[in-house]
Amino acid sequence: xxxxxxxxxxxxxxxxxxxxxxxxxxxxxxxxxxxxxxxxxxxxxxxxxxxxxxxxxxxxxxxxxxxxxxxxxxxxxxxxxxxxxxxxxxxxxxxxxxxxxxxx
Numbered sequence: 723x724x725x726x727x728x729x730x731x732x733x734x735x736x737x738x739x740x741x742x743x744x745x746x747x748x749x750x751x752x753x754x755x756x757x758x759x760x761x762x763x764x765x766x767x768x769x770x771x772x773x774x775x776x777x778x779x780x781x782x783x784x785x786x787x788x789x790x791x792x793x794x795x796x797x798x799x800x801x802x803x804x805x806x807x808x809x810x811x812x813x814x815x816x817x818x819x820x821x822x823x824x825x826x
Contacts, residue, residue, distance in 0.1 A: 723748040724762045727755070731771055735778050738798050739771055776812045779805070783821040790817050 727744045744767065745752040759767050775797045782793045791802055799805035809817050 723750070723755075724759055727759065727767070728763075728770070731774055735775055736796055736798065741767060772808055773812060775799070776809050779809060779817065780813070780820065780824075783817055784824045785826065787826075793817070 726748055730744060730747055731739055741752045741756065745755045748755060750758070756767055759765075759770070763770060765773070779793050779797060782788055782796075788796070790805070794802045794805040797805070799808065806816055809820070813820060815823070
């Protein structure tokens with residue numbers, strides 16, 4: 723069940739992914755799915771989604787010329803500030819520094 727949720731997340735990174743949608747997918751109550759997901763993966767569903775979105779952002783920063791605002795919008799971050807804070811928290815550097823280091 724958890725793998726099914728993870729696959730759904732990978733396939734829908736560019737969309738909003740509500741907990742209710744994942745719960746319906748595996749026919750579980752949202753709070754039970756949350757507990758089960760954390761138990762099996764060691765992270766909450768929202769942390770997993772954020773982590774995967776940041777990984778995708780790293781790819782976009784490295785291999786595309788998209789602006790930060792475009793990347794932020796495509797990956798459904800609340801705003802560019804939220805994107806930068808989340809990215810920095812998970813990678814230890816800002817998106818601009820990451821692009822300067824690894825981008826084309």
